[in-house]
Amino acid sequence: MLSDQVRQLLATYVDGELPARQREAASRLLEQSAEAREFVRQLEADAAALRRLPRRQLGPEFPQKVLSVIDDRRLHGARRAKLARSPIYPAWIGVAAAAAVLFVVGVGATLYFYSLPEHQQKVAVARNDTNQSAKTSDLRTPRKEKENSPAPTKEKSAQPKSSASKDVAENGDKSNPAANQTALEFTTDANVSMETAPTRRLEVFKELEQVELALSLALRDLDQPRLQERLRETLKDDKAFHLDLTCASTAKGLDRLQAVFQVKGIKLLIDKAALTRWQKGLKTHYALYSEDVTPEELTAILQALGADDKKADPKQRFNKIIINHLTPANRGEICTLLGVDPRNMAAKPKGPLGVDITQPLSKKTEEQLADSLAGKGAPRPAPGKAVAPKGPDRVALILSYNPVRISPASSKEVKQFLATRPGQRPGALQILLVLRGS
Amino acid sequence: MSGDDDRLIADCLKGQTAAFGELVRRYQDRLFNTVFRLVDSAEDAQDVVQEAFLHAYQSLDRFKRESQFFTWLYRIAVNSAISLKRKQRIVVSLHGDREGQGGVPEPHDVSELSQPDLVLERADEERRIQAALNRLSPEHRAVLILKDLEDQKYETMAEILQVPIGTIRSRLHRARLELREVLEKTTQKIEGRR
Numbered sequence: 001m002l003s004d005q006v007r008q009l010l011a012t013y014v015d016g017e018l019p020a021r022q023r024e025a026a027s028r029l030l031e032q033s034a035e036a037r038e039f040v041r042q043l044e045a046d047a048a049a050l051r052r053l054p055r056r057q058l059g060p061e062f063p064q065k066v067l068s069v070i071d072d073r074r075l076h077g078a079r080r081a082k083l084a085r086s087p088i089y090p091a092w093i094g095v096a097a098a099a100a101v102l103f104v105v106g107v108g109a110t111l112y113f114y115s116l117p118e119h120q121q122k123v124a125v126a127r128n129d130t131n132q133s134a135k136t137s138d139l140r141t142p143r144k145e146k147e148n149s150p151a152p153t154k155e156k157s158a159q160p161k162s163s164a165s166k167d168v169a170e171n172g173d174k175s176n177p178a179a180n181q182t183a184l185e186f187t188t189d190a191n192v193s194m195e196t197a198p199t200r201r202l203e204v205f206k207e208l209e210q211v212e213l214a215l216s217l218a219l220r221d222l223d224q225p226r227l228q229e230r231l232r233e234t235l236k237d238d239k240a241f242h243l244d245l246t247c248a249s250t251a252k253g254l255d256r257l258q259a260v261f262q263v264k265g266i267k268l269l270i271d272k273a274a275l276t277r278w279q280k281g282l283k284t285h286y287a288l289y290s291e292d293v294t295p296e297e298l299t300a301i302l303q304a305l306g307a308d309d310k311k312a313d314p315k316q317r318f319n320k321i322i323i324n325h326l327t328p329a330n331r332g333e334i335c336t337l338l339g340v341d342p343r344n345m346a347a348k349p350k351g352p353l354g355v356d357i358t359q360p361l362s363k364k365t366e367e368q369l370a371d372s373l374a375g376k377g378a379p380r381p382a383p384g385k386a387v388a389p390k391g392p393d394r395v396a397l398i399l400s401y402n403p404v405r406i407s408p409a410s411s412k413e414v415k416q417f418l419a420t421r422p423g424q425r426p427g428a429l430q431i432l433l434v435l436r437g438s
Numbered sequence: 439m440s441g442d443d444d445r446l447i448a449d450c451l452k453g454q455t456a457a458f459g460e461l462v463r464r465y466q467d468r469l470f471n472t473v474f475r476l477v478d479s480a481e482d483a484q485d486v487v488q489e490a491f492l493h494a495y496q497s498l499d500r501f502k503r504e505s506q507f508f509t510w511l512y513r514i515a516v517n518s519a520i521s522l523k524r525k526q527r528i529v530v531s532l533h534g535d536r537e538g539q540g541g542v543p544e545p546h547d548v549s550e551l552s553q554p555d556l557v558l559e560r561a562d563e564e565r566r567i568q569a570a571l572n573r574l575s576p577e578h579r580a581v582l583i584l585k586d587l588e589d590q591k592y593e594t595m596a597e598i599l600q601v602p603i604g605t606i607r608s609r610l611h612r613a614r615l616e617l618r619e620v621l622e623k624t625t626q627k628i629e630g631r632r
Contacts, residue, residue, distance in 0.1 A: 007615065008607070008611040011610065011615075012611070015610065017591070017592050042618055046614065049563065049567050049621075050571075050582060050587055051586055052563070055467070056480065056483070057471070058466045058467060062488075063459040063460075066491050066492065066495075069492060070495060071455075073492075075495060
């Protein structure tokens with residue numbers, strides 16, 4: 001029995017399509033195999049039978065018939081069909097029409113997108129006007145506008161919004177912090193009362209927030225008394241500051257920060273996620289948050305950092321530090337970092353020596369007794385000497401600033417910081433120091 | 439492509455319908471014979487050939503001069519014929535097999551085989567072969583016709599049927615085996631009746 005492969009070879013042989021080498025192989029096979037010869041004979045017989053089939057023909061009138069159909073159906077040859085399909089209008093009209101459409105779409109889109117925020121603000125204010133109390137309206141409406149418009153309409157009430165923001169922007173927050181706060185409250189109110197979802201466009205007032213640059217200096221230059229004095233004065237000017245410090249390696253920068261803060265009696269409580277990144281040397285921006293550092297202490301810390309910076313490898317040095325007043329946006333950022341609601345940010349009231357007056361005395365006594373038994377308690381005073389009051393350890397919190405910790409509220413360190421933070425001491429500063437990698 | 443064809447096509451594209459008439463006259467019979475063997479109906483074959491010419495006339499500007507004109511024409515006609523047969527097979531399968539379930543179609547008049555007349559013998563042989571061809575799928579029928587009736591090369595057949603040469607080779611092999619099987623059964627049946 002011939003295999004299918006051999007049969008195919010022989011079939012191709014019959015067709016005369018085998019290459020020379022295979023043809024020779026087929027010829028040898030035919031010489032050797034009677035079955036192969038019989039198979040080829042049958043195929044050739046079938047092919048011959050097909051070839052013997054009489055050839056059918058069409059009559060000589062067929063071409064004329066085809067041409068008649070072409071005429072009857074009004075069929076056109078390719079070239080003529082092309083001519084028939086040629087456009088009635090010249091090509092430039094199409095181009096011009098396309099350009100005009102593009103122009104109209106472009107202008108329309110531009111007008112739409114430029115008018116959208118203003119329109120939304122108007123809608124927001126219009127809705128606010130119907131919902132807000134008269135007191136809130138007073139805050140929103142500048143006096144001049146109010147005097148001129150005793151019965152404000154929706155459109156008129158929309159106008160003061162932009163005027164108010166403009167005033168805030170022009171006057172600045174320092175000269176009139178209340179005005180700035182009013183603008184922010186205004187924005188928040190508008191957003192809250194909006195029925196639509198908040199969009200970035202509605203944050204236009206936040207974008208208008210202007211912060212006067214407090215100070216920018218190189219830490220290395222802090223050995224100059226003039227700069228020290230200027231820094232001290234700047235830090236006395238406000239109660240909360242945002243510090244931006246950049247360096248090539250934030251891991252090494254954090255090493256140096258930790259060393260200096262510890263020398264100055266402030267322990268760094270490092271969030272586990274930040275600690276892991278720090279230990280692995282992953283590229284991270286860190287945030288240091290403290291509420292318990294005085295202007296003098298901060299000046300000394302920065303001065304020490306500057307002195308240390310001079311000794312450091314030039315490639316590892318800090319760049320300039322930029323010190324700004326802490327803005328509401330910064331405060332919001334702190335709340336995000338700590339994972340707490342802004343309303344709960346205020347520290348719990350505590351008495352002198354760090355006693356939490358909201359807790360029963362017995363609880364603190366229990367803790368102190370346990371510490372004493374474990375040898376951790378306060379040392380017994382020497383006979384005849386008064387006991388020096390010792391406050392709780394001062395702690396600054398280190399968090400990963402970028403990438404930000406996904407769930408800061410679940411951080412043990414953050415919880416510990418929030419639970420043990422003392423109330424802000426008189427004269428102490430609230431600082432957010434961001435250590436960025438350059 | 440032959441120079442004459444080229445000139446005639448150029449004339450057609452210039453709008454000379456008579457030139458197309460000459461092209462029709464030149465290829466009508468070859469085309470008709472092939473299509474007739476494919477569709478096994480003179481009327482259908484004529485319709486297919488006519489539509490193929492009309493289609494070619496309207497698409498002459500798209501004809502790429504890489505292949506011969508008749509190859510291009512064959513492609514149009516053979517594919518139309520295969521499509522027609524496929525449709526007819528669907529209709530036949532829906533209405534039952536006209537030629538009996540799995541059996542070989544019987545010659546129209548078996549008694550004619552006993553006639554010594556050569557013309558009648560030839561006619562019977564033609565019917566037998568055509569009936570066997572009809573048992574094959576349109577694709578198998580097409581390769582057999584193009585190869586044995588038209589003596590086309592594998593390469594040209596591949597171009598006409600728009601399949602690779604390897605497909606042509608295997609399809610032709612299977613078609614030959616299938617035809618052989620059908621013809622053997624036919625012969626056995628006829629001999630059994632004798």
